[in-house]
Amino acid sequence: MLETSARLLRLLSLLQAHREWSGADLAGRLGVSARTLRRDVDRLRELGYPVNASPGTGGGYQLGAGAELPPLLLDDDEAVAVAVGLRTAAGQGIDGIGETSVRALAKLEQVLPNRLRRRVGALNAVTVPMLRSTLPSSVDPAVLTELAHLCRDSERLRFEYRGHDGTTTRRSVEPHRLVCTERRWYLVAWDLDRDDWRTFRVDRVTPRPPHGPRFVPRDPPAEDLAAYVSQGVSTRAYATHALVRLLAPLEDALQHISPSAGVLEAESTDTCLLRCGAGSLDVMVIHVVMLGFDFEVLEPVELIEAIRRTRDRLDGALARAAQSPPRTADGAGRTPGTRNGSGAAS
Template sequence: MLETSARLLRLLSLLQAHREWSGADLAERLGVTPRTVRRDVDRLRELGYPVNASPGTGGGYQLGAGAELPPLLLDDDEAVAVAVGLRTAAGQGIEGIGETSVRALAKLEQVLPGRLRRRVSALNAFTVPMLRTPQARLDPSVLTELANACRDSERLRFEYLDHAGSATRRTVEPHRLVCTERRWYLVAWDVDREDWRTFRADRITPKPPHGPRFTPRTPPADDLAAYVSRGVSTKAYAARAVIRLHTSAERAAQTIGPSDGVLEPVDASHCLLRTGATGLDVLVIHVMLMGVDFEVVEPPELTDRVREVRDRLSRALAYEADRGLGTDDGDSVRES
């Protein structure tokens, strides 16, 4: 039985390596008869692998696409390449695949032999990414540890740095990882504070051992992405505002990320932005730099600050105009 199982794995590896094999070639590679190859192919089909066979002298066996993804066999170099690719996708925050990459990486690293794990670690340690925007460094191994804790419903212990750089010890029941273009966040139930909290993953230092396991709670929101966006862009700041932007939500989303605020469609030409900042002056700059016409919905104090900025800019332009009238740039017409 052991010999048969090993031969099946070898057969599967061969079928995954090339598009099509003849029965004779497979028999020669495996050291068996063509009849044994046919029996082994039938066993693979029983296990859910869609092995197609075409008759005739030019026919052969081919691994097709099935309704479900069967287990894959990877050699050492392929396993390292996949792990490095998943780490890159996770670290770069590629839209739509970041969280999926972390889940897949967690599964792969769990079964990687030690020698391959060291190769992947070496590549990660001595590779310098040139990112499009500056961001805090985040060890992918931390992400996989957090993902494993979420998957296994296992209590997580870690040290956490707040905005001021002060460290606290936390014990949480992790629920999900949420990623934006630049950062990763952990949504978890804080055991000591008895409430849901959002933690920046780059500020987390795991402190194992973890556990015990827990029964998952009802999440704080159906849309966790919007929940985290509100938390990091609005609720975390003392100064908050609702801004009506004179553009569609789709176009605004091209330049306004989840960490900048929460967008709500109004109609085809307008949307609402709920955002926050450390102060009203910062909010004014934040909104003006978006490059979109806007109007303040609330608070009224922000409208006053916008007027103050408008008057300051008007005075600056007036000073410039006054200096221009009194200067001689050598190009003006002179009276003789």
């Protein structure tokens, strides 16, 4: 006869395998009496598993839905399927579930036997999801889960980081949280060499173990880390900053402006504010104009002058284009209604 703890796990596995079992069938599978089966069912209920029982000759036991999710038992194939699915979701940056997928994947991979870990790795190595081509950068899910473990366990991280200019530096940080946008992953960490909080793009991170030792977590740089990262990658990273009023409701702006393009906040029912950054005033003009919304510049005043200069250049270009005849690819002039610059009718 199985020991009680092992028998409970076996009973739970049987209940998850089929929708309903008769008491006689379950007792026979476990090799126990009906009385022992009832006690085991009561123990599962105490652990949070909602086991429903129906009396009578046609009755039996059924695992139902409860108020909270209890631990699940997965067989080998189910564990591999879940791990592959979570890796795919984590690597795609799917809005709303990417960060959750990484946390769940970290928990699952921690307990996967080596034989199943190899199966998961083999499947991911030969699988090419079409959605990945729509992303500007791909992130190895194995790196995500490694960083998730270190954040959870408060272990120091050592890695190589590739900067915007392609140069690589060695970094040592205290990782705090992973933040996922609809297109990229970021790591918020305390940089030990720079003695300050930093945000790192995960697709540029190459872990260099061994990691550790453990550390006492610091107070985070902000309560809302998503807003902190958004401000960092869209504003703080640039030399030129701007505050712009968009003549559109916040809900409309959120559908078209990503967190990496600026930080949005509501102002009224018909307007919202955008804080953003750029490498120069001229680039800022292009950035703001291409947002696709009517706007008012609140600051800096220099941006207003840059927009006027751009407007004047565009007006001049349009005026010259209206006065000049069209030209062929080799630069020869031609009059409208002719071809090859020879005057012959087309």
